[in-house]
Every structure is written in structure tokens, then in C-alpha cells.
Amino acid sequence: MRFLVIGDVHANLTALGAVLVAVAHDQVVCVGDVIGYGPEPRACVDLVTRVAQRVVCGNHDAHLAGSLPPEKTWSSAGRWDRWTAAQLEERHRAIIGSWPEVAVCTDGSRTFQMRHNLPGTGYATTDAPTRLAEALAASPADGVVFGHSHVPFIHRIGRRWVANTGSVGQPRDGDPRAACLVIEDGEPVIRRVPYDIEATVRALEDLPLGPCYRAAWATCYRSGLVDGRRLAQAEAEDGATGFPEPVTAKTSRV
């Protein structure tokens, strides 16, 4: 059994498609954040729904489904979420609302726990070894897989392991290629897949973003790094021409 585990697609359809067709798999599992901070949420929800046997809910998904309170309206995240919500239909909200927080997959003899965030840390981003050990200790599974931080790794403790899938649509480890995890015969392997980054950048042109903010996001995609300070600065430079609502130079929550 070969699992392809994808996460943090962030509405990047080009990257999602590249991963799905380039990596051989028997089953697809998604560890959340299919939407948010990206140009093609509708197509991504449709495609993930079509191909994934299991999907767990990420924080951006949960904001949209209403299982987490909405982001603050003035924040970048809040305005992205409202734009995203406007792109989706009611059926998408129903689909996202049905995604559980945790899923367990098995290949017969081994089990793998799938979730979006590291257990016990809420939605804070931390990959500290002690946290990883705690997460593994708290789970009966042979492997624990999560995403959220957009930085892929595999941490082994004895014969068990904790892995972060990295991000399909918005890598933040300096490698702009899409990241995903393959579990074959119980063994996790990080895979990187090049994709047409410029197509994603072009897709941003259809969004109501200010020119500086859009350019800053293009840099993020091309570099594989997300600089929240630079994004916030770009928003401020755009002023009211950023997302539809006026921007009041708050710190970006990316």
C-alpha cells in the first residue's frame, strides 16, 4: 500500500495537480488547509474531494466551515477567508464541514494518524523534538502525520515516526517545489515535485489584490519562503487598493 499524503494545498491548483499526477499512489490522504491564501479554492476543494480517500480539516478550512471562529476582519487572513468564502458554494461548505479533525489510516498491519496540527499545540506552529515525542507517545499509531508548518521533515523515535508533509501549495522551507509525503510499506519519504509556479502567479492576477501585495506573494511562491513582514509592508504600500476592504497596516498573520 502506497499512501500519498498531501497537505497545505492553500488553493494552489497547479501545484496540487502536479503532485497528484507525478507521484504514484494507491490512496490519497489530505491533512488539511486545502483552501486559504491561494487563488483557486473551488477547484482545489473539488479535486481533493474527488481524489482523496481521507481528508482532515485544517485551520483555514475550519474558519470557513465555521468550526473555528472567523479570523479578525481587518487581518490579511480574515480578508483572504472572506474572498475564499465568496468563491465557494454551499456544497463546498458542507463538504469541508464534514472533514474530521483526525483520521486513522491503515495498510493492514500498521496504522497512521493523520491530522493538520501537531497534537497538543493547538494551532501554534512548533516542531520541537519534545513536542514530537509527546505527540507520538500520545498516539497508538505507528506513524503520526501532520502539516500546518509548511516545513517537511521526518522524525524517528525507535521504529515509530512523526512526519510533517510540508506544503503542496505554499512551501516555506526555501524550496519552491511542492512537498508531499509518501508512505510505502510503512516507511515515510518526503517528495518534492516541481510545478508551473508562474501559472500560480498568473492566477493571482484574477484576484482583487493590490499590486505590491500580489508581487510579494509572487516572491513567496518563487522562493519557497513566506515573509510575513514583507507581505504586511506590501499591503500597507497598496493602501486601500489591497483586498476589497481598506487595509490598516496591521501585521500580517501569514
Added chain:
Amino acid sequence: MTSTPWYLGYGQRQALALLILACGLATSGLACRATPALADDAPAALLPPEGGLAVFSSVREVAVERADGLSPWSASLELTTPGTYHLHGRALFDLAAPQAVPFYRLTKPIRAYGRLNGQQLPLPLPGLWYEAIPAIPATLFRQGRNVLELEWPEEVTAAHLAKQGRLAIALAATLGVEPALGIESGPVLGQAGSDHATLACRTSRPALVELVISGQRLRSGPGHHHAFRIGGLLPDTVYPYALTATDPTDGSQVACPEQALRTFPAGPAAYRFVVFGDTQANPGPWRQIALAALAERPLFSVFVGDLTDNGLESERWNREFFTPAAELLATVPSYVVLGNHEYGSPLVPRLFPAPDGRTNWQQRIGPLTLIGIDGGARGGSAWSEPGPERTWLEDTLAARGGLRFLVTHYPPLSSGHHYRRSLTAPPGDLDVPTRVAREALLPLLRRAGLDAVLCGHEHFYQRLEPEGGPSIIVTVAGARMGRATAEVPGIKVTSERWHYLLMEVTSEHCVMTAKAVDGTVLDRREWMVPNVTGAGP
């Protein structure tokens, strides 16, 4: 990651050359392996359609920056001799799970033919060129090795080469995942009447489209192009309508915002309509004109052709015509004739339902009869020689009563450069239809006592009142402005400003006002209705 070698070969024999691109990818989509250099025994599939076989002796390698999985493929070739080159590209790539997505989209040089694994790539509408071939079914891809071949002509002129002594021809092709289902063009309202309306649209991938109007649910598809005829409507009534497209493969849906259409009045009621000249490749001015005209609350619109710069290029239609005028097209019925820049595009009859579905059409609306013709049909000979088109026009013109306007792209008379060129145009020339309009159509129209010709082609405003009639109105709505230079008798008004024509029709007269976007009146003309019959649409 290793870079993928691309092998390019080129040469010329009788202005024909060949470019071969080959790309080999490892199954993983990460590492790439080289494809052996092309040799004289290269597979027949790589050969150009005719001749040029000696090029294999000049194969050379060209580096490519990236060539992995679905990332872009690119390479460039320097050409140093003028000629028409038939360029070939060939990419070999492996997909591990091609069926994981339902559709692909291939972006490529706009005039390139594409073959995938030996099969012609399916086009939504054969006869159109697509810069991005949409909705390529996943079933055409194989697990493992796939072969994509591209072929297209490229003309390299001496003028191209003069500047720097060489010309780099770049091939860039990208295979990607098809975006979400969208209503790509439209809705567009077409021919209408007091009891019916027509509507068309095209979707980005094969879809089922449902139109809900006046309690009726009409369905079309699955397909890319959709047309509806809505019957059983009441005269002079506004009907809201909703259009929803559904992808039958995954159930995804997209709906366009609710719009409304208005049926024509029955009997001799007053109404307004607008006339647009060439819009071509200036979407900014065209949008301004379309919005200004929409504010006049017209009953319908008339287009005299050249709606886009090249009607055979799919993407231009949205960029240059549909998107800038989306509100107008969705709420006001359009009547269209072909211009030379449509190049007989097969998209026109699909998206502009005409009376009786014909390229040449006529419809009486109150006291006015509009007669629309493709003035360039068969190079113009359809109107200068005996045949079904000319017979139809003669029969149509024989029915008198009320006002009668001819809508055609080519002006019988004007002071523009097309008119001047038509005086000496050789057979087959672009301006032969202009000469046909003057030499063959004009006498026919005079004999029939036609009131006016609404036309374009010259890219300025001009009204001529030649002795013996009819009035000739040359109009332009965004195309690059032309210049009036020739000496022609009968010219009353000329203006080099973009505009639209507002036509106000009552049972007694039709008043035309040529208006610029800022409301400036460029000209005004009134025709009296000679025989008030008031027949309904």
C-alpha cells in the same frame, strides 16, 4: 535534479525547416534522463509533413532550464534565413498517475497543432486556434511514458531579421491541470422577438448547462457550446434568467449572476437600438462604448463586424470582445454580421444566434427591416455573381414597406484606405468585397430603394449621401482609428472618434445619433418611414 537535454534540428529546403524538440523525464518527475540525439533514422512521427528530411544532419543540442512533470517546457532556436518554417516540437514525459485529475490544459504557441500519444488533441471547436487547449481528458494520457508533439508554421521575414541578423524562435509549452469549471463566454443574447429570445454561452470544459427563465428549465450539453431558444414569452416583458453549468464528471457547478432580458414589443411601438462598428483589439475603449450604449436602454444591438482582431483565435474573443461588454451582451440581444477579421470564425454562429440561424439574415422589427449579410462571403463573389446569396438578397429587397437598412461590414463608398485600395484590388485581395459592395451591391440597393447601409471596416465615422441613395453610415467602436483621405462625392460628415449609433425608431421615423463616449453628438440624421404598416416582429 538534472536538466533535460533538448535536441533541436533545423534546416531549410524550399522554405521549409524542422525543429525537433525532445524531452525525456524520469517517472518520478524529478530526475530526468536524456533522450538520444536524433539521427538520420529518427522515427517517422518526428518528420515534418512534407520534405525537409535532410535537417537531421544538422541536429544540435539546446539547453532547457526546466522540464519536469507538469512544469513548463521551453527551448529556443535561432533562425537566420527568411522563410516559412514548419516547426516541430516533441516532448516525452512520464506521468505516474495521470487519471488522478479529470482534465488537463495545454498552453502552447497559439497556432500549434498538438498530438498526444499519436492522437490529435481534441479542440472544443475545430477551426479555432487555442493558445490553451482546455479540458483534455485524462483518458488520453498513459501511465508512464507519454509523447506530446506540436507543429506549427512560423513566418520569418527579412524585416524580422534585419534588426539583428537573427531571430530567436521560442517554444514554450505547459501542461497543467484544468482550472475549475467556468462560463467562459457569455451569456450572450441573440436574435429575439415579441414571443421568444435566444441565448448562447460557452463553458471552459464540457458541461451541462441549465437555463431557468419564466418557469421553464431548458438544458443543453454536455459540451462546450450551448444555445437556447426560449419560446412562449409575452411581448415587451422583462424576464429574469439564471444560467448554471454543471460538470457531469464531478458534479461541480458554476452559476452566472442573475440577468434579465426583455422581449420585443408587438406591433408598432417605439424603440431604440444601438449600432457598433469595428471593436477589434481595443478592449478599453470598447468597454466604455458598451457601457455608454447600455445606458441608452436599447432594445437590441447591431454589430457590423470585426468584433475582434482575429476571430479564429479563441482567447481573443473574451479578452477583446466578450469580457469588456459582458453586461450589454447578457441583457441586450445582439445581431451580428461577419467582418474580414472574423475570418469566418466558427465561433460566431455558436455564440450569436441569428435569425433562422443564418449568416445572412433579415428581420422586421416594427417599421424597420434589418438585412444582415456577410459581405465577404466567398471573397465577395456571393454578391457579384448569380447564386443563392444574391437571389436571396434580391428577393428580400423586393419586399417593400417601412424602412430598410442593410448591415454589412464593407462600405460601398467611403473616403478610407480600404476604399482606395479596392479601386485596384486584384482578385482575392482583402478589399475585393469593398469593390463588390460598390460595384455589385450598390446598384442593387439603389434599384430596391434601400434607405441606409450600416457598415464599418474603415475605422472612422462617416456619413455619405450619394446621389441616388442610400445613406451610407461608416462606424467604429474601438478599433485603431483610420484616416479619411480619398475624394468621394456625397460625404456629409466625417469624424475620427470612437462612437456608437443610437437609433430611435417610431412608427413615423428613425432618428440616428452618432455619439461619442462622452456624449458628444458627432452627427444626426432622420429617415421618414415611407409606408407605415407597423408589422410586428
